[in-house]
Amino acid sequence: MVTQPGHDYVCSIDSGWSTTGGDQNGRIVENTTVFSAHGSLKRFGDHLHSQGLKLGVYPLPGAVTSDGDKTIENTQIQPKDVSQPGYFARTTFFLWGKDGVQQxxxxxxRYLEAQ
Structure with missing residues (x-):
């Protein structure tokens, strides 16, 4: 957290906030036990915002490797079609202009905002 005078107050979450498997559309899903004191990542963010703090969450851009055969929401595209093996059981999207990545x-x- 940055707490020096003249700086925005920021809480940044890099890893460990998601589960090891995604939902039916291969989306990264939050690990609710990480935020059990607040009930969810969104509620944690709401709490920080009420304190005048900002929250940054870094999702590795790609689905969980085991979700490669799932279908990206509103498409017929599977995450494995637009990714390459990464690290920590996550695939990374490497063809940024390929159909499916932006979707x-x-x-x-949309999933995270609805939580």
């Missing part, structure tokens, strides 16, 4: 990102944002 996955948009779907992930």
């Amino acid at each position: 996955w990102h948009d779907s992930e944002i």
Whole structure:
């Protein structure tokens, strides 16, 4: 957290906030036990915002490897078709202009906003 005078107050979460498997559309799903004190990542963010803090969450851009055969929401595309093996059981999207990559990102944002 940055707490020096003249700086925004920021809480940044890099890893460990998601489960090891995604939902039916291959979206990254939050691990609710990580945020059990607040009930969810969204509620944790709401709490920080009420304190004048900002929250940054870094999702590795790609689905969980075991979700490669699932279908990206509102498409017929599977995450394995637009990714390559990464690390920590996550695939990374490497063809940024390929059909499916932006749809996955948009779907992930819709999912997280709905929580």
